[in-house]
Amino acid sequence: MANISELIEHYIKKLLQDSPYGYVDLQRNELAARFKCVPSQINYVLSTRFTTDNGYMVESRRGGGGYIRIVKIPLDQHDDPAVQIYRLVGDDINQSQAEKIIKRLAEEDFITAREARIFRAVMDRNTLRVDLPWRDRIRAQLLRAMLAAVFRER
Template identity: 85%
Template sequence: MANISELIELHIKALLKDSPYDYVELQRNELASQFKCVPSQINYVLSTRFTTDNGYVVESRRGGGGYIRIIKIPLDRHDNAAVQIYRLVGNDINQSQAEAIIKRLAEEEFITPREARIFRSAMDRNSLRLELPWRDNLRADLLKAMLAAVFRED
């Protein structure tokens, strides 16, 4: 069974998918009440699952009538998406950052679920049996090579 953070994440993503815009506006307290959790749980989900690395911007307005606006930043299929991701990868990347990028690629259907599993397996620290910082450097090089294969236009 999914934990509360996963349920909240899935709910927000479903709202985003159903929205005619690339954003949704939510009330933190209403969302917490809906999931029978404390508002800080909502904050945790927003700060860990809806980051810019994951393709989101979260805006918050406090006070009466305050809201949380979650904006989905799609990878631009017209400007080179590979370049956007290369910038995220950089010269080194840890496993959780790599998994976030892979998850985003799968969600936006740049890669298949099967390719995502292969990517995650290759990025796993158990597959890359090196000491830091070499492991993170190798992970970045491998991810960029796999991305080049995905985005190559033959």
């Protein structure tokens, strides 16, 4: 069974998917009431699952009519998604960051679910049994090589 954070994340992503505008406006208290949780749980989900690294922009308006606006930033709106991702990877990358990039690529259909599983297996710290900081450097090199192969096919 999914935990509360996953349920909130999936709910917001579904709203975004169904939105004709590419964004949704939500109220933190209404979300908290819907999921029977405290507003800080909503804050946690927004700050960990809806970051710019994950392809989202979150605006918060305070006050009586305050709301949260979540905007999906698709990769294909940029000049070259391959270059953007390549920059995100950098010279070194930890497992968590790599998984976020892989998840985003799969969600936006740049890679298949099968390719995402392969990418995750290669990025796993149990696969890369090398001490830090070398592990993060090798992970970045491997991820860049896999991305280059995928984007070359496009």
